Amino acid sequence: MTRLLLVEDDPTSRGFLLAAAAALPAHVDVAGSVADARVLATRETYDAWLIDAHLPDGSGVGLLDQLRADGLRTPALAHTAAREPEALDALRAAGFALALSKPVSAGAWQAGIRRVTGADREPTCDMATPPHTEATLVWNTASALRAVGGNAGNAAALRDLFLGELPGTRDAVVRAAGAGESDAVRHAVHRLRAGCGFVGAERMDAAAADLHATPGSPDALNAFLAAVESTLAPR
Known part of the structure; x- marks a missing residue:
């Protein structure tokens, strides 16, 4: 298994x-920081590393540089x-085999993993998120469902998780x-924008940008705070 x-x-x-990623199927270990990722990557053998570009204690490029300096050649x-x-070009120039923008559909994410691990030899295009063409909504349900392959239960679970994190992010931004x-x-709003895309928080994403x-x-701060309030409002 991958x-x-x-x-x-x-x-x-x-x-x-x-x-x-687990649905490929694959066994997936998770790290939330450069430090934790380096421990796992140097201790275990992986078919690929899937690295966020911005992490709380450094950057994805910095992590990749450290791992390459350790002599590891796992595709990333x-x-x-x-x-x-x-x-995206800068990430590829830094040594990543592929760079994807979030939110990314499950299919494109899995195709990217297959490409990087060599399981899919067909060339694929990097999947950047297209610009919004609709009026900005608090919740774009269609976008959220596309991100999770149409599974309404998964979309609802991700939205609840997002809403649970949003007050803490707001407070960090204010401080x-x-x-x-x-x-x-x-850093705080960049991290937030990835989650916005997965749950269809369109107005929040625009204010964060x-x-x-x-x-x-x-x-811009006042508009951000107003978007937080409208996003947290009862649905």
């Missing part, structure tokens, strides 16, 4: 990516909330913004 290491700190993203797939082509820590604001671009803007 053996994979998934490195992802966001609970919503981790839940989806883990379930989709990067996943990121960034959707710009230049961001960082109050301290003038722009990098911390960007604006705050990521202008972390020192009071208007």
Whole structure:
């Protein structure tokens, strides 16, 4: 059976990516930080590493550099909330065999893993998330269902997990913004955006993207907080 290491700190993203990878089928170990991933990667043998580009104690590129310096040559797939082509190009240039934008469908995620592990020799395209074409919604149910292959139960479970994490993320953003820590604001909202995509939190995603671009803007922060409140409102 294929053996994979998934490195992802966001609970919503981790839940989806883990379930989709395990369904290949595969045995999947999980790490939520650079430090934990390095321990597992140097102790166990994997067919592929699936590494988030932004982690609480470093970057996916930095982790890959460390593992390569350790003499390990396991193929690596990067996943990121960034959707710009230049961001995906930079990850590939850093040594990742493939870079995928989140949210990614279960099928595209599994195809990416097969490609990286050599189980699928057919060329596939990197799956960046297309831009929104509909009016911005608080919850885009159709988008959420597409992300989980149409399984309404899985979509609901991921949404509940996302909502459970959202107040803590809001509070972290407020603290960082109050301290003038722009990098911390960007890190928090970048992590949030991946989860937004998996659960169809469209308005939250748009506000998080604006705050990521202008972390020192009071208007962007206020819009972010308003989006949090509308997302947390009873459905």
